[in-house]
Amino acid sequence: MAQKSDPNSKLIAENRQARYHYAVEDTLEAGIVLTGSEVKSLRTGQSNIAESYASVENSELWLINSYIAAYKEAGVFGHEERRHRKLLVSKRELSRLWQAIGREGMTIVPLKMYFNDKGRVKLLLGIAKGKKVADKRETEAKRDWNRQKQRLLKQHS
Numbered sequence: 001m002a003q004k005s006d007p008n009s010k011l012i013a014e015n016r017q018a019r020y021h022y023a024v025e026d027t028l029e030a031g032i033v034l035t036g037s038e039v040k041s042l043r044t045g046q047s048n049i050a051e052s053y054a055s056v057e058n059s060e061l062w063l064i065n066s067y068i069a070a071y072k073e074a075g076v077f078g079h080e081e082r083r084h085r086k087l088l089v090s091k092r093e094l095s096r097l098w099q100a101i102g103r104e105g106m107t108i109v110p111l112k113m114y115f116n117d118k119g120r121v122k123l124l125l126g127i128a129k130g131k132k133v134a135d136k137r138e139t140e141a142k143r144d145w146n147r148q149k150q151r152l153l154k155q156h157s
Contacts, residue, residue, distance in 0.1 A: 010114060012115065013048055015050050015111055015112070016050075018110070018128070020136065022129065024126035025106070025126075025129065028127065029122055030124075030125055031121070031122060032063065032122070034121060036074075037071040037078050037079045041071040042113075047068045048066070049063075049110045052065045053109060062084045062086055063084065063087050065082060104129070106129050108128075109125065110126075
């Protein structure tokens with residue numbers, strides 16, 4: 001009998017352009033502080049993290065410019081759609097992020113937002129460096145070559 005996947009564990013939003021625009025060197029999982037109406041809206045899958053980023057402010061990590069649609073049934077107890085949301089990481093991880101941003105000129109980019117197996121919202125962050133135009137072209141050329149190689153292998157087998 002095949003194992004069933006956990007119904008709580010599901011992808012909410014993915015930043016597909018992040019790996020194109022940035023060279024992701026390390027990843028980190030962070031919790032996120034949300035209100036009840038935000039969680040209910042996320043369960044319906046109405047969110048976007050494509051234009052968002054994470055920033056260290058006042059020794060706390062914040063997710064900025066992420067979009068979570070308003071939950072209509074919440075009425076007046078709803079939430080602001082593009083508010084700053086606090087991210088939960090340990091002090092050690094926060095200091096490592098602070099050093100990467102300050103010394104190495106990196107940025108913190110959200111890659112995926114998902115429900116883990118316990119039903120909690122998690123955010124996969126990437127510590128990344130921006131790619132130059134030539135690097136983007138090189139990545140695109142590698143991807144095209146791999147596609148072409150797969151087609152050739154498929155034809156010959």
